[in-house]
Amino acid sequence: MSCAVEPDLRINLERSTLLLVDDNPQALNILGSIVQGFGVREQIKCESALEAVEVIKRQPVDLVLIDCAMPEMNGFDFVRWLRRDGPTHANCTPVIMLTGHAAQSSVQESRDSGASYIIVKPLTPMVLLQRIVWLSRDEREFVVSDKYVGPDRRVRNFGPPLGVAGRRRGDLSTHIGEASQGNMDQSEIDMMMKPMRVSL
Amino acid sequence: MSPPRTFRTTTPLADKMRRPGGRRVSSALAAAGAALATHRVEAMAQARKTLAQLESMTLCRDEDHARLVYERAAALVDLIGFFQTGPLFDVAYSLCEVSDRMRTSGVWHWPAVEVHLQALALILSDDCRRTTASDELLAGLRAVADRIPNLPRALS
Numbered sequence: 001m002s003c004a005v006e007p008d009l010r011i012n013l014e015r016s017t018l019l020l021v022d023d024n025p026q027a028l029n030i031l032g033s034i035v036q037g038f039g040v041r042e043q044i045k046c047e048s049a050l051e052a053v054e055v056i057k058r059q060p061v062d063l064v065l066i067d068c069a070m071p072e073m074n075g076f077d078f079v080r081w082l083r084r085d086g087p088t089h090a091n092c093t094p095v096i097m098l099t100g101h102a103a104q105s106s107v108q109e110s111r112d113s114g115a116s117y118i119i120v121k122p123l124t125p126m127v128l129l130q131r132i133v134w135l136s137r138d139e140r141e142f143v144v145s146d147k148y149v150g151p152d153r154r155v156r157n158f159g160p161p162l163g164v165a166g167r168r169r170g171d172l173s174t175h176i177g178e179a180s181q182g183n184m185d186q187s188e189i190d191m192m193m194k195p196m197r198v199s200l
Numbered sequence: 201m202s203p204p205r206t207f208r209t210t211t212p213l214a215d216k217m218r219r220p221g222g223r224r225v226s227s228a229l230a231a232a233g234a235a236l237a238t239h240r241v242e243a244m245a246q247a248r249k250t251l252a253q254l255e256s257m258t259l260c261r262d263e264d265h266a267r268l269v270y271e272r273a274a275a276l277v278d279l280i281g282f283f284q285t286g287p288l289f290d291v292a293y294s295l296c297e298v299s300d301r302m303r304t305s306g307v308w309h310w311p312a313v314e315v316h317l318q319a320l321a322l323i324l325s326d327d328c329r330r331t332t333a334s335d336e337l338l339a340g341l342r343a344v345a346d347r348i349p350n351l352p353r354a355l356s
Contacts, residue, residue: 005225012222016213024275026246030239030282037232039223062213069274092209100277101296121281122289125232129225136217145204152206168206 005130013132017042017059021052021066021078022098031065031098034125038132049073053081056090063132068099068110068118075099076113083114083149091149092142094135098123114150236282243279244324247288250276251320258314266308270299287334291319294341301348312344 018040022028028045035043044061046052050073052066064082068075075097083091094116102120110118116138117131140152223231254272257265273295280289295316302308319337326334 007224007226007229009225010222011225011228012217012219014222015216015219024278026239026243027278027282030236030243033235033239034232034282037230037235038228039231060212062211062216067278069278092211094211094213100281101274101293101300121277122284123281124284125229125236129228129232132213133217133225135211136214138211138214139208141206142209143204143206146201148204 005126005133009133011038011129011133011136013039014041016040016062017044019044019046019052019055019061019064019066021046021049021064021070021075023047023067023070027067034128035065037125038129049075049078052078053086056082056086056093060089061093063135064093064095065128066095066097068097068102075115076109079110079113079115079150094138096128096131096135111153112148114148116151240283243283247276247280248324250279251317251324254313254317255321258310258317261310263308266299266310267303269313270296270303273299285328286330287338288320288323288328290338291316291323291341294338294345295320298345298348301345305348307348309348312348315344316341 013035018035020028020031020035020043022031025047028047032043032045044055046055049066049070052064053073055061066075066078073081079095079097082093082095086093095114097110097113097115097118098121099110099118100121102118116135119127119131138151143150143152250272254269257269257272273292276292277289277296280292295313298312298316302312319341322337323329323334
């Protein structure tokens with residue numbers, strides 16, 4: 001996954017439907033303007049997470065951008081509902097959470113809620129577009145467990161050590177074990193790396 | 201307790217973004233930046249209104265208003281966080297940190313709020329420019345924030 005978005009890369013958001021949720025109408029309009037600049041033609045704006053729940057029940061959306069702090073139902077509760085109790089077609093919908101002031105606990109809460117990404121303001125169009133591009137290339141597995149439903153929170157899939165509970169089939173790390181032979185000397189290594197013709 | 205289940209999934213977003221057409225990232229960012237700029241004046245006007253609300257709270261100095269300080273400061277950060285406002289964002293964020301810490305610990309110190317509001321007013325009047333003076337203001341506010349956990353458990 002590349003960290004930067006190449007300026008010449010083409011992105012096509014014309015056919016995507018975005019759901020924008022923020023209880024501050026002014027912030028909602030600003031967010032709408034940004035994604036319109038990205039080329040999004042269909043955006044649905046909701047001023048509460050409860051309203052967004054009704055939208056999700058009615059129609060599929062391709063991406064949700066939601067503010068964390070909202071009265072009644074906050075962004076974290078919305079994502080937990082979406083992942084666990086939302087319509088089946090919507091369970092894996094990517095969600096980007098936006099937050100202004102974020103205590104460390106709220107970042108943790110966002111990860112545990114099942115959000116795809118959390119963006120802490122100040123938010124720039126570059127950062128938002130970068131996350132959307134990352135989502136389009138997202139190769140993380142989706143995890144369904146008793147305590148968590150959402151994209152794999154482990155970015156580097158090394159997993160726990162062998163013999164420790166929680167390892168998955170695709171985890172990369174392996175147990176190397178004790179050496180069974182003595183170290184090779186340099187000439188042996190050189191021969192392996194650069195074999196030479198031998199005349200008999 | 202059932203074992204965790206993992207699976208790979210392709211989202212409709214990824215499928216649709218792969219289709220031909222669309223626009224270059226550079227064009228998308230330029231269009232988004234231009235659209236964002238049209239909201240700046242309105243947002244700064246709202247920031248001034250929020251600052252006035254916060255200033256009126258410091259006149260009352262009661263517990264009800266103390267609880268509201270964090271909410272208003274967080275609303276301010278939410279709004280100006282869409283724009284490059286440099287020191288203004290930093291001071292508003294610091295006010296969030298300080299008021300959050302004070303409300304959760306039960307320790308409240310109005311002068312810590314007031315000094316943040318004075319800094320916000322100064323920076324707003326200077327069009328949010330980062331200057332030596334604004335850097336000194338921020339350094340002073342950091343010192344204020346560092347003292348918060350050591351305050352006695354009482355409303356000042």
